[in-house]
Amino acid sequence: MLLQVLGTAAGGGLPQWNCACPGCTGARAHPERRRRHASLAVRVGEGRWYVVNATPDIGEQIEETPELHPGPGARQTPVAGFVLTDAELDHTLGIARLREAHDGIDVLATPPVLDAVREGLRLDAVLGPYTPVRWRELPGGVGCPLDGASGISVSAVPLSDKKPRYAANSADGGSSWSVGLRLHDPGTGRTLLYAPALAMWSDAFDEAARDADCVFVDGTFWDDEEPLRSGFSTRTATGMGHLPVTGLGGTAHRLARLPGRRLYTHLNNTNPLGNPHAEQHKQLAEWGIEVAAERMVIEL
Ligand code: MLT
Ligand code: MN
Ligand code: ZN
Numbered sequence: 001m002l003l004q005v006l007g008t009a010a011g012g013g014l015p016q017w018n019c020a021c022p023g024c025t026g027a028r029a030h031p032e033r034r035r036r037h038a039s040l041a042v043r044v045g046e047g048r049w050y051v052v053n054a055t056p057d058i059g060e061q062i063e064e065t066p067e068l069h070p071g072p073g074a075r076q077t078p079v080a081g082f083v084l085t086d087a088e089l090d091h092t093l094g095i096a097r098l099r100e101a102h103d104g105i106d107v108l109a110t111p112p113v114l115d116a117v118r119e120g121l122r123l124d125a126v127l128g129p130y131t132p133v134r135w136r137e138l139p140g141g142v143g144c145p146l147d148g149a150s151g152i153s154v155s156a157v158p159l160s161d162k163k164p165r166y167a168a169n170s171a172d173g174g175s176s177w178s179v180g181l182r183l184h185d186p187g188t189g190r191t192l193l194y195a196p197a198l199a200m201w202s203d204a205f206d207e208a209a210r211d212a213d214c215v216f217v218d219g220t221f222w223d224d225e226e227p228l229r230s231g232f233s234t235r236t237a238t239g240m241g242h243l244p245v246t247g248l249g250g251t252a253h254r255l256a257r258l259p260g261r262r263l264y265t266h267l268n269n270t271n272p273l274g275n276p277h278a279e280q281h282k283q284l285a286e287w288g289i290e291v292a293a294e295r296m297v298i299e300l
Pocket of ligand 2: 010011088090
């Protein structure tokens with residue numbers, strides 16, 4: 001399985017357009033610290049890729065990744081489709097940027113997420129006049145083929161009932177609002193688990209994480225108090241649906257016990273890990289945990 005990291009930041013990116021916090025100011029001064037919204041491309045065949053989450057940066061992310069460039073046909077794209085972990089704006093606004101798609105686009109997501117983007121964001125009605133969107137239901141359990149009958153399969157590991165704010169009134173209260181994606185390559189026997197939003201470390205998640213050769217986990221906040229301390233929120237990390245890296249509810253000590261490769265992604269601009277010189281990197285390295293880097297390539 002070949003993976004291309006397209007971005008590693010939480011909503012807003014690094015820097016965020018209206019933010020002058022130390023992290024964003026640092027990223028303006030040091031362009032190598034910039035991070036695009038969290039996303040990942042997965043190769044499903046020769047010159048064919050699926051993208052995990054459609055971020056507001058999708059156009060730039062494709063331009064920055066030669067494997068995703070169009071050709072040889074004038075409007076031929078190697079981007080075959082998208083699979084969503086949730087309906088949050090930082091993971092779905094990019095769908096609207098795909099309106100030029102010549103042959104339409106495929107979007108896989110769980111039922112509440114499909115309903116939120118199709119009806120809540122009105123993307124069905126808005127995009128319909130431009131390009132056909134083929135909405136596909138993302139199952140749990142053993143999952144379904146990502147692209148065609150053979151090859152990589154994808155399944156949803158239900159994680160939480162946290163809805164995007166624009167869908168707060170939705171009647172659906174299930175735990176498929178935010179899921180981890182389990183991608184399995186039958187050719188190599190390798191499995192990836194991608195969970196950029198983790199509200200709770202459930203037994204089902206623990207099992208999926210133990211079974212995976214590589215795990216990407218929610219690294220939004222370093223500790224639970226970070227959003228309060230930075231003054232941009234009145235909620236803790238956990239209260240915002242993001243288990244922090246360390247301290248109360250911290251995921252690092254759990255990740256440290258997993259057998260596969262472990263990386264944090266979806267870093268908020270307040271997270272000290274955004275600064276490559278921060279002390280916190282040493283602590284993670286001692287636990288054998290990485291921070292996902294922009295444009296890194298992983299061969300599983
Ligand atoms: C999140 O990751 O919790 C969301 O992106 C937050 C938001 O956009 O409101
Ligand atoms: Mn987010
Ligand atoms: Zn900031």
